[in-house]
Amino acid sequence: MAAVTTVNSANRRRMTSLLGKPWSGVAVLLVFYIALIIVFSVLSPFFLSVRNMLSIGQNIAFVGLMAAAGTPLIIAGGLDLSVAAIAGLTGVAISILQGAGLDIWVAVALSLVIAAGVGIVNGLFTTRLRLNPLIVTLGMMSIVSGLSLVLTGGLTRPMMFPTFNWVGQGRVGGIPIPLVIMAVTFVALWVVLTRTRFGRFVYASGGNAEAARLIGIPVDRTIIVLYVISALSGAVAGIILCAMLGAAAPTSAGQYLLTVIAAIILGGTSLNGGRGSVWGTLLAILILGTLNNGLTLLNVSSFWQDVTRGVVLMLAVSLDQIRTRALGD
């Protein structure tokens, strides 16, 4: 009896100490991703082809973009639920501004400015008024998606301009442009997070805002900038989506919010702030995208795909909680 307990507790200790390793999160994801690829390759002859891989890439790119930008924000202790709504508004804004006689690229530029403004408002409310980011950005999500519907009357507006649509449908060296944009974003944010002063401020602000303030780190400014980056990522995602679909649909992007947040959390970024990496988020996005694609190839109903995504997310969060405890001791 006693001996069994000892063995169990020794095993548990070994388990928790393994989970406590800083790389364990990303390693687990990588193993899971590879396992997923093997399983789907065996089950479906269409899965493991360049064509299908690029199709996965095309489909995850704009979601991945938002998840990439959301990662440093959550590391710094923030949260942006309005990002997908901003994507929707951006398409609408471009379409309306262009319809009013502006050049399409001027309209694009203006829509980025609008998005940045939304990000600044999110940032000011959460930092200066010390409001809970969940509430602030939930409110902003409602405002922004509501406005998109008001501006369009709920209708989808066609967006057919060859140069514009190229952003969503074109390829460079065989790689879909959205995928290129996503990859560049990930690399840029990785460099910023790990190699710059700003990146250090991000981790310090999320790890211990009070201590960071007391050593003179501009915590509020850091967080406001991150809200702007997140909002801009929403805008670029909106542009990509709009260009891909050839239409500005006010409600087209909202459904991806859950995937964005799920990917960040699944990627090992702590909702409590202070910990996380963009590589974790990238792997998580790949996993979620592959899961979707593979299940579709296997003719699993899309309703079941929602269930699967939820299960994966809850497993990941539980694992993260266990890791946090392992680190806490």
Place this chain on the structure above:
Amino acid sequence: MTSANTPRLTMKGIGKSFGGVPVLSNVDFTVAPGEVVALLGSNGAGKSTLMKILTGLYTRDGGTIAIDGREVTFASPAEAVAVGVRLLPQEISIMPDMTVAENIFVGDLPMKRSLGFLTVDDGAMRRRSRELLDQLGFGSIDPDTPMKRLAVAEQRIVEIARALAGQARILIMDEPTAALTEQEAHLIFKIIRRLKEQQVSVVYISHYLSEVFEISDQIVVLRDGKNAGTFATAATRQSEVLSAMLGNTVDDLYAVGGGVAPGADVLGVEKLSIPGKLSEIDFSIRAGEILGIFGLVGSGVEVLGRALYGALGPLKDGNVKLAGKTYRPFSPRAGKLAGIGFVAAERKKEGIIADLTVRENMALTFQERYERGLFVSEAAETANANNWISALGIRTRGPEQKIRTLSGGNQQKVCIARWLVDGVQLLILEEPTRGVDVGARKEIYGKLRELADRGFAVLVLSSDVEEVAGLSDRTLVLDRGRVVGRFARGASPAELMAATSDDPAFSAA
């Protein structure tokens, strides 16, 4: 059956160690029914550990506890409460939005059956609350008032009523007057006298000797986890108690000044005031000097340092000069750029960034100095970290270790190293060795002396009287927001402690 002379509480030969380090050894502690026993000792003497054992928060390693002659062992705080052991923590713990009556009975609400459902018996709760408050002599407090409308002293009284509602037989009061004015403190004394009449035993923990002498029957002193004396209050002088608490020898924990003559004034403060916290503080500190500021909790010692640094925002009243130039405390960032370094008391909450490495924690304060072009140079950070790891003797596996996993003393050294760069002239440290073991304390004291010898002005604010007395070249004593004493090097802990007491008989002793 308990006879008249069975003690209410007998703790005998209590021992406790943490990780092999003994914090209590063979401690005896006895309280008679209706007796007020003051428990005294400086920081780390073992008072709170002893009380945590009594309230079931810790289990003892050795010894026995008996209540009314019956031996007890508490596996949890609930078991201690069940036999009438109640603790009033230093921080008032109430539910501000509930009424006085609800606060008193929240742990054991009187219930009744109405329409077949169990519901809270509001009438009974109100009636019994009124009885209890009357018993304490505060029938004036209305049981229906929301708790947040009461003054702090009244909230204390309600807390005591709550303990009585739970049939308290032993009431432990930890610094019950810390947040109160002198007049309010006397209300608490009045209540303690009533409790005595009702045969409730009180353990009274306080740093204020004058209070202890006013209210207690017996005084038990702990020092380094051992009994250092038991006194009948009426037959004892305060100086006897002080020497039991502090000892008469200053140990060799503190490094003597290197004989470097202090340089020019680094900081000059005139008439610095913060309404309700500090009033008209004047002092100056020179390069190469360690200035200690001693004060008990609530004296202003916990705000003065951060006020000067700028952590309390812009200051309106007072003139501050930093290196000859006018300096207006404004924000931590402004303080930092003006050449002030600040190490906060609460290391975990306000000091370390737990998930970052030693290297990152050290570089963070002046991150711009570790850049090559646009990018952070890890090599420069590592060089800096290695330098201070060896110069300050930081025990770590290396610069890449997460600071979270270091011991308190080593974390503190990292927090100090953050400020050791060109341009910083003044180091402000709050409670520099709180939660740090004795060995590391000695090292930190030595390093602070070295830093002073190198030309830093070092300002230490602390509620640890021995620390201030041993470390400082000069000392200021704060009490209720004012400077009440100024001492040259060599002042004894007893002298500093005496300055906080306005009891003239005591000051003479």
